[in-house]
């Protein structure tokens with residue numbers, strides 16, 4: 163089965179990646195076990211204590227100057243697609259990758275304050291960097307044993323369209339059947355969180371702010387509940403103004419995602 167081969171092929175890279183991430187999380191000169199014990203003791207009374215979240219800030223600023231690297235075809239879930247894409251931008255040139263990185267950093271701070279352990283697929287927004295590829299992003303959540311993965315993006319649609327929509331994986335036997343149900347619940351909770359923070363859901367895609375996709379490597383490769391969120395339409399003037407405002411990125415977009423993830427991670 164493809165699912166079994168996916169699991170087997172991931173075992174070696176999973177262990178290496180998880181160890182590297184855990185070691186890098188320990189302060190210099192600190193015994194790793196002691197550091198983790200201290201963090202966990204301090205966090206046990208918090209609502210997300212013991213929970214692990216992977217945040218995937220979409221794209222990378224340098225993708226546009228590394229065409230060879232990002233156009234390389236990778237397995238995106240039983241078929242091949244480019245490693246990554248450049249993403250979109252507002253009419254004035256504010257890039258999707260920068261928006262995603264900013265929202266991700268705010269979200270990490272908020273989730274950490276609630277007691278969660280948070281990992282990110284990239285931590286720097288730079289013209290000299292590219293990727294990671296979509297297959298790597300997709301596998302990452304399983305590698306760090308995340309309880310949920312959230313991939314942050316923004317859309318570039320016709321200027322009359324506005325609002326956010328949450329994309330959950332299509333049900334694909336051997337690929338997403340193990341995470342489909344939980345991912346639908348995650349999508350509902352993230353949608354609720356964003357609505358509670360005051361964001362309008364999309365007036366397109368016909369699903370009231372939901373979409374399902376079977377062609378996205380980031381979703382297909384995940385072995386933990388995963389959603390991708392198009393936080394708004396960068397080509398819409400109202401959405402773009404909000405996205406370019408730092409306080410909105412924190413207090414509306416990131417706060418809404420934190421609410422949604424908290425709903426999901428504290429489900430009875």
Ligand SMILES: [Zn+2]
Pocket residue numbers: 220221249250258315316
């Ligand atoms: Zn995107």
